Amino acid sequence: MGLATAYLSLIVLLPLAALVWKAGQGGRTGFWAAVSDPQAVSALKLTLTVSVAVCLINAVMGTIVAWILVRDRFVGQGVVNAIVDLPFALPTIVAGLTLLALYGPNGPVGVNVAFSRAAVLLALLFVTLPFVIRTVQPVLLELDREMEEAAASLGAGPILRFRHVVFPNLFPAILSGVALAFARAIGEFGSVVLISGNLPFKTEVASVFIFGRIESGDPSGAAAVSVVILLISFGVLLGIGALRRWTTRHDRA
């Protein structure tokens, strides 16, 4: 068991310690100067705003896709179900390239989002697509249809049934999927790097900003913004853990 702890310390803990140490090297003023740099603030702001938008879209579209995969029957459903996982398996750089091929300057449909904030949104939607679908799907599958039938027999229409019967049951799963998507979106790099153009103050996300600082030989600035991202990711993970314990509190009693 010492082996597991040693491996983890060497691979995960030690590099992170170096990161935090580097960020704190300039003291509180140095750290603050690095994270309050206008370009850094702009990158962090864009990352957070787009990630929140991604979460909202995922919550709605992810639930709809999970719904048609569980409650609907149509030709090719198995194939659709299989390709939902593709963004998990596809390298992020390939994801960015495929979006750029279709929605870039040489795309066949005449839509060009390259180098715009819409491109960042599109890339993050692509890589976070499976999260909500895959957390909602199993819950929907196990959901007892009798509750909905009872509501229907009492005269509730489809919208009322969804709002008062289905949605409350799906809510923890949607939230957990959204949190995973948020954590992923905050740190995303590969899919964004080609399609966003990385324009400072416009389309530069936090990961790309950090990458730029590393390349230009400013590891302290890179480390400071990295620590901010690290804290957000860690917070989201703790939140997911707490949510999981809360939703399974009846199973463990």
Added chain:
Amino acid sequence: MHKWVLRFLGLSYLGVLLAAPVGLVFWRTFEHGFGPAWDAVTTPDAKHALTLTVLIAAIVVPANTVFGVICALAIVRRRFPGKGLVNALVDLPLALSPVVVGLAFLLLYSRNGWFGNWLTDHGIQVVFALPGMILVTIFVSLPFVVREVVPVLREIGIEQEQAAATLGASPFQTFRRVTLPAIRWAIGYGVVLTMARSLGEFGAVSVVSGHIVGKTETMTLQVQDRFQAFDYVGAYAGSVVLALLAIGTLLVMSLFKPKEATR
């Protein structure tokens, strides 16, 4: 009525975001026939990138599989100091930006890093070389086997293991004859996920590799470099190879899934 609206909404979302872009890249690759695409992925640099990518995966996957099983056993079966920390740290690579991972390793192993002087004195190069690329890939693909095996270990409980031990089996025999058969599908699933992640890692490798063509360039880095050099056929062809690997991963995963359900 609402059934058709939902079906239309869901399927067009997947089509616009997923199927159409991926389909287009396949079409663009083979637009001018199979020849140019084949030539692009069989240049010496392309072959080197493929070999390097496979080599990294061949080291990372076994390392993380062995660690993953040991770590899962530790988390579920043992009590030891620092267990809470282990549990929290295992998940972290899933939520951390790959660029941040790359930076953290730079700060340790680059010339100005913590071990920089020692490594230079001993003539060992970690950053901008293979060892650094292996280390960051181990980091980013670390959680998959652990996360797949932990819930299965919890579910199977310890009664059979205790029975084996009572009948005189050594801990290793108990593991090989009782525990391993029960968790082998979970390990398989975790291995597939680990492999997919190590073959496709981009951000962290991009930071620590230095993008040296024919030396430290993996397939994903090559796709980016070719695209930025306006070699679109080369970039698309490389993407198709990676996409085919991804689709292969999905197929293997779907083979494991039903087995899991009947476990």
